[in-house]
Amino acid sequence: MAASRSTTKVIVVGGGGTFGASTALHLLRSGYTPENITVLDTFEIPSAQSAGNDLNKIMGVRLRNRCDIQLSLEARDMWRNDELFKPYFHNTGRLDCAVSEEAISSLREEYQELLDAGVGLEKTNDWLETEEQILAKVPQLDAGKIKGWKAIFSEDGGWLAAAKAIDAIGRFLKENGVKFGFGGAGSFKRPLFNGNTCIGVETTNNTQYFADKVVLATGAWSPTLAWVFAHIQLTETEAAAYKGIPVVYNEDVGFFFEPNEHGVIKVCDEFPGFSHFQQHQPYGATSPKSISVPRSHAQNPTDTYPDQSDITIRRAIDTYLPAFNGKPLFNKTMCWCTDTADSSLLICEHPEWKNFFLATGDSGHSFKLLPNIGKHIVELLEGTLSEDLASDWKWRPGSGDALRSRRGAPPQDLADLPGWRHDAVSQCAVRARKFSTMASISDQATKRRIFINAFDMFSTSHLSFGQWRRPEDRGRDKSTDLTYWTDLAKLLERGGVTSLFLADGYGPADTYGDSPDTAIRTATQFPKGDPSIPISAMAAVTTNLGFAITTSTSFENPFVVAKRFSTLDHLTKGRIGWNIVTSFQTSAARAMGFELAEHDQRYKNADEFLTVLYKIWEGSWADDALKKDPISGVYADPSRIRTIHHHGDKFKTDSVHIVEPSPQRTPFLFQAGTSEYVDQSQTTAQDESKSNFLSAGIAFAAKHAEGVFVSAKSPNILAPRVAQLRAEAAKNGRDPRSIKVFASVTPIVGRTEEEAQEKYKRALEYTDELAGLVFFSAGSGIDLARLADNLDKELTIEDVTTNGRIFSTADQLKYHGDDVPPWTPRNVGKSVALGANGPTPVGTPAQVADYLEQWLDVADVDGFNYGYVVTPGSFEDLVDLVIPELRRRGRYPEAPETGTLRERIYGPGNPRLPEEHIATTWKRREHSGLIVGEAAYRKTTLLYTLMGSHDFETIPTIEFNVEEIPFKFSRKYILWDIRVHNL
Incomplete structure (x- = not known):
């Protein structure tokens, strides 16, 4: 063989x-x-x-x-x-224990079999007859809990x-x-x-x-x-006492392991199973047939175990680890x-x-x-x-x-047992509202690394309004001084930050007072420059830092966008990402001379927009089309470059890709927002159709996005959205954990609590609450100027007056939790003016790191878009204070990842989109097809390269002779072993 x-x-x-x-x-x-x-x-x-x-x-x-x-x-x-x-x-x-007469007898037989095996196991296995002998091997056990135990210790x-x-x-x-x-x-x-x-x-x-x-x-x-x-989390001091403890097993109780490097102990009960x-x-x-089959936790991330298992797990903890009886369980x-x-x-x-x-x-x-x-x-x-x-x-x-x-x-x-199955994503939110750091929704029991993007905008102010007036703030320099961008890039590179994520918009905020005047006066994300312009300069002074720039599918042409991002991907050596937005501002639509499409229609248009780009990026050039051969004089082989024909409902193009394939081909795909979420627990029988509602934003992200940017004041608001996003990704055949979720956060950090509070007080001195109202009005579609005489009115969805809004912003109004004050104009002005729609934790590096970890546990996010109060000061604190603390906790890599942006997030050797991604449907391939004769249905295999078409309906008809039987090779008679639109 x-x-x-x-x-x-x-x-x-x-x-x-x-x-x-x-x-x-x-x-x-x-x-x-x-x-x-x-x-x-x-x-x-x-x-x-x-x-x-x-x-x-x-x-x-x-x-x-x-x-x-x-x-x-x-x-x-x-x-x-x-x-x-x-x-x-x-x-x-390993310590195998028994206490009942029957179990002890069985354990003795097992020990004798080890001795009789004749392979030297008598040297590595000892019978422990007394509690004192057991405690000598595992002194962490409680003598009062092991009365009558016998054991085998296997070194x-x-x-x-x-x-x-x-x-x-x-x-x-x-x-x-x-x-x-x-x-x-x-x-x-x-x-x-x-x-x-x-x-x-x-x-x-x-x-x-x-x-x-x-x-x-x-x-x-x-x-x-x-x-x-289930798992319990120990402090460093608690975990140290259990370092090196043997695995302890008792068939009447269960077993547990020593803490891992992050202080997590896994505890299992022992029972006949489900x-x-x-x-x-x-x-x-x-x-x-009636068969016992799994219910995938990957596709049902909120499932736990039956209620009765809490009792048996707690019994095991009480027996083995009584000091931790009060510890919460997570990842059940x-x-x-x-x-x-x-x-x-x-x-x-x-x-x-x-x-x-x-x-x-x-x-x-x-x-x-x-x-x-x-x-x-x-x-x-x-x-x-x-x-x-x-x-x-x-x-x-x-x-x-x-x-x-x-x-x-x-x-x-399991059909007979309650408590384990959680179909309604809203139940995830109910559990998350307990806000316990151990109430992990889908943690993998080891500490996941945290990704951090620096969050900025080519605008005088971004998320913290009024701070541009501070002497130390360089926000005023963004549009006139290129060194602002190159200095920032070098700072972020030094810290190993994943990428610089640049927001953008196409119009001024004009919902407040039905006018852009207040936004212009207060510099509320105004003016706005083109974020793609400084990228090349920043790439020239960095090696690893990625760049994600925002571009709208509502106001741009896909062919132009394809050209721009391919060029930037080349010049950054594959470190470019695209933050896909559909745009919500009516002012932007008017500026472009368009009517603003309805929310869901914008996502339908965006889906077609992405289809065009996938065809261009993935399908136009074959991998071997680029020659650059000075001897033959051939720069590129035209026979290996396909003309893309797309005639859709919204977009039309007939062209080859005008830029040679870049390192990633398709840039790393971010998407901003998860749009509206329907809380199923609040629906009635009359609302049954709504309870199955899947927002256009979540559906789009589950299909296309590799990274999703979300904003909310509380992780409890995000938890159900993230769970629904991951569940929908699994339904699409994608690994739900492959979608990295980034939450907005704007910390204020000091080396001591006193220093952090002083920074916070200084920020409040410059905070412009009016600008906060302007920003929230634009995002929510609620003109808060109309409520100037009613500042304590609690806002609801019914206050929305325009289609031009971010659904997820207005969606926050549904949440009423202890960690977010009531949504009144008075509170909104104060809350949004610092950190916009995200939180603004204040504290030491350790306290901020605790806060970030809490969001991972409760909301199941993967990282953060880290905003600034003052620039570059807030980013300096990120690099010098926060990231070192995350590294100390094993949450952030000691050295920055190298390679393309996609490799920095998914690991080396992965510069291209994975095969499970929808974009690879249009990936250029050479296919082995099955050709069927029209008359005799004779079969053979032929390698056929599609030269001039990417459209299934326009595959040319070509004449062939196969085994002396003439027939036509046409789309009518081709049975391909891949998805048909690959053609």
């Missing part, structure tokens, strides 16, 4: 999980050609749907069956010695940093050229067959992949049981594992379908095999798997008791 490894093509379905990632790794290590290995998963490695994508898993050598000893010892050696894996093995030891056990280990495999595979398909292009739909031989798979977006062998390693997405766990039986029709079945989650009826693995070729292999059946104890299980799966593919393993892992219907779990009792079905 080894001789054919270089040519054999293998598809690994579920390659983002434990078995799949290990299989891909060992295919690569065994000499298979990287280009012939295709890894498919709905989400990138580590897959958000994998049970292995977890904070930690237990490591230990146990003898559950005859093959366990070989596999466990092999895995232990690789965790210890393999350079790829050993950073993720924490050899703290070769410990825990594994699970998600980090799978992520390391993913990086290794990418670095070595393995092919991937994610999102809709990676979500398994069905196998493809020639007779009874599997020849590939089809995914949910109808992409077809062909291979010699297919491995289905779908893990938890085979018939499953769910187990539950099932989730649904009517489902697997491929090949003639009718639906169910872990879906594949339990086979006999708890053995199922790794075999399908009995009816040749070259279709199954690799599943974790049964809750197989993550430890991550380093080596793939080696044996490769042996199965090659026909060299040992007889013992083949016999133990074979297809075996009817073996074991399918109605009992590995805990010896039947699981409960």
Whole structure:
């Protein structure tokens, strides 16, 4: 078989999980050609749907069956010695405990099996007969809680940093050229067959992949049981006392791990598990069957676990960690594992379908095999798997008791249990309003890094009005002094800031008093320069800083925008981003000579605008079109450059892209706002149609955006919007965590609390509350000048008087929480004048960092657009005070990421849009198509390069002779294995 490894093509379905990632790794290590290995998963490695994508898993050598000893010892050696894996093995030891007579008897038998194995385990395992012996190994336990306990202590056990280990495999595979398909292009739909031989798979977006062998390693997405766990956050002092503690396991209670580097402890209970039986029709079945299937947490990020699990988790905490009984729980989650009826693995070729292999059946104890299980799966593919393993892992219907779990009792079905399922996103908001730093909506149990954009505008003032009058403020210099921009860029570069995010607008704020006069007089975002102009100068004095500039789809031409951003992407070496806006100001529409379209129509137009740009950026130039060959005199090959034909409802173009492909091709795509959100908890039966409302802004962002900019005074306002955004992204076949959400924030920071308060008092001296009213009026569509005599009237949506508004701004009026004062003109003037629609925390670097982390936990944002009160002073505080504190907490990289803006956010090697993004639908490709003869329906495969058209309706008809049968090659007879509008 080894001789054919270089040519054999293998598809690994579920390659983002434990078995799949290990299989891909060992295919690569065994000499298979990287280009012939295709890894498919709905989400990138580590897959958000994998049970292995977890904070930690237990490591230990146990003898559950005859093959366990070989596999466990092999895995232990690789965790210890393999350079790829050993950073993720924490050899703290493992303590297995029992207290009931039956459990102690079973534990003694297990200990004797270890001694009798004959492989030296008697040297690494000790029987602990007394509480004193147990406390000698784990002094952190409470003597009063372990009366009558017996235990085995295994010094070769410990825990594994699970998600980090799978992520390391993913990086290794990418670095070595393995092919991937994610999102809709990676979500398994069905196998493809020639007779009874599997020849590939089809995914949910109808992409077809062909291979010699297919491995289905779908893990938890085979018939499953769910187990539950939660996390508690310790302070640095608390965590230090538990550093290095062994993994403690008691089958009557549960288990827990030592705190990770961020002070997070994972606690699991121990019980028969939950099932989730649904009517489902697997491929090949003639009718639906009742099967226990997962409910994806990635696609339902507000799901937790049943109410009753809080009791068992709290019981485990009371037993193991009584000092932390009062700590709040967060990331309360169910872990879906594949339990086979006999708890053995199922790794075999399908009995009816040749070259279709199954690799599943974790049964809750197989993550430890991550380093080596793939080696044996490769042996199965090659026909060299040992007889013992083949016999133990074979297809075996009817073996074991399918109605009992590995805990010896039947699981409960989730349909009978309350508290775990949260379909209405509004429930997420209800929980978030508790404003607990531990009320995490979808944290991954480890501290996520924080992204920070500096937030500015080519205008005298941006978010804090009246501050331009301060002598130290350089806002007045923006339009006349280029050194303002180059000095700012150098400062942000020094701090490792992700990007400079530049807002923009096309008209003055004229809602207040139905006139722009007050905005002009108070410099309320007036005047406005063109933010694209200083970009090249700033790029010339920086190496890593990204730049995001705002451009409207309502007032610009897509061809011109394509040219501008491609040029800037070249001159910045791929560090450009586009903040997509649809524009809301009627003054801007009048300036352009347009009628302002309705809100949802603006987003429909924007969707078509993006379609045109994707065709231009991704589809016009082939990757090899640019030659720059002075010898031949060919600069670019015209046969490799396609004319784009787009004739849509709003836009029309017929042209090649006039700029050669830039490093990113498509700039990093930000979008401002998530628009209106309907609180489902407030709807009535008569409003049922509204309860299913998905705003145009969220739908647009879920389809197009890589980064989303949002503003709100409270994280509780944002929480439901972010949850709905991520859920909608998942429905679109995108990894919901791939969309990075940036919240507006304008901190006032001092080295001490006293200094911070002094800065705040000075800011108040210059604050222009009238300008705040002007700004809010423009964004909300409420003319607050009409309420000059009624400053304490609470504002509502009914006060909106114009279509020209930002829906998410007006949407804040629905929120009534303790952390935001009532929305009255008097309060709005004070609140909005400093920080506009975002918060303005005041404090030391540590206090501000606490505040930012709170927003991550409550609103599930990924970063911040960090605004200024005074420029550049506020940005100097960001660089010198806030970022160092975030680095100290492990929230911000010590050294800035390099490469394109997309690589700075998604990691090295990713300058282009991922395959799951809708833009790649128009990516230029060479397609292998299936051509069908008109008369005889004879088939052959032909490589056909579309030279002059990107429009399916205008594919030319070309004459061919195939096997002596003349027929026409036309769109009528082409069956492509990709989405049709790829043509």
